[in-house]
Amino acid sequence: MKFALTAELIAEARQFELRSACGDCMYWSAARETCWHDWPDIGQRRWPLDAPDPVTGAVPVDVAFCKEFELR
Ligand code: SF4
Incomplete structure (x- = not known):
């Protein structure tokens, strides 16, 4: 599910120590650097939510939350 990446969402993620990315x-x-279910992880893999694209340096405008996320 995709949502707009707003300043409010970024602030609340930091304030409440949100964990939503694949790494958690x-x-x-980690060994395979991929999801055990082989879901496409682009978007929900990114952390922090507002991290720039490692290749282009572009600032993200949206964020993806995976419905199958289970906190480690
Ligand atoms: S289930 Fe979703 S959040 Fe978890 S590793 Fe796979 S793609 Fe990432």
């Missing part, structure tokens, strides 16, 4: 999910394989 029990289905993430």
Whole structure:
């Protein structure tokens, strides 16, 4: 599910120490650097939410939350 990446969302994620990215999910394989379910992880893998694109440096305008995320 995608949502607009607003300043309010970024602030609340920091304030409440939100965990929503693949790196904090029990289905993430660090060794394989991919999801055990092979979901496309573009978007929900990014952390922090407002991290720029590592290739282009572009600032993200939206954020993806995976419905299968399970906190590790
Ligand atoms: S289940 Fe979703 S949040 Fe978890 S590792 Fe896979 S793509 Fe990422």
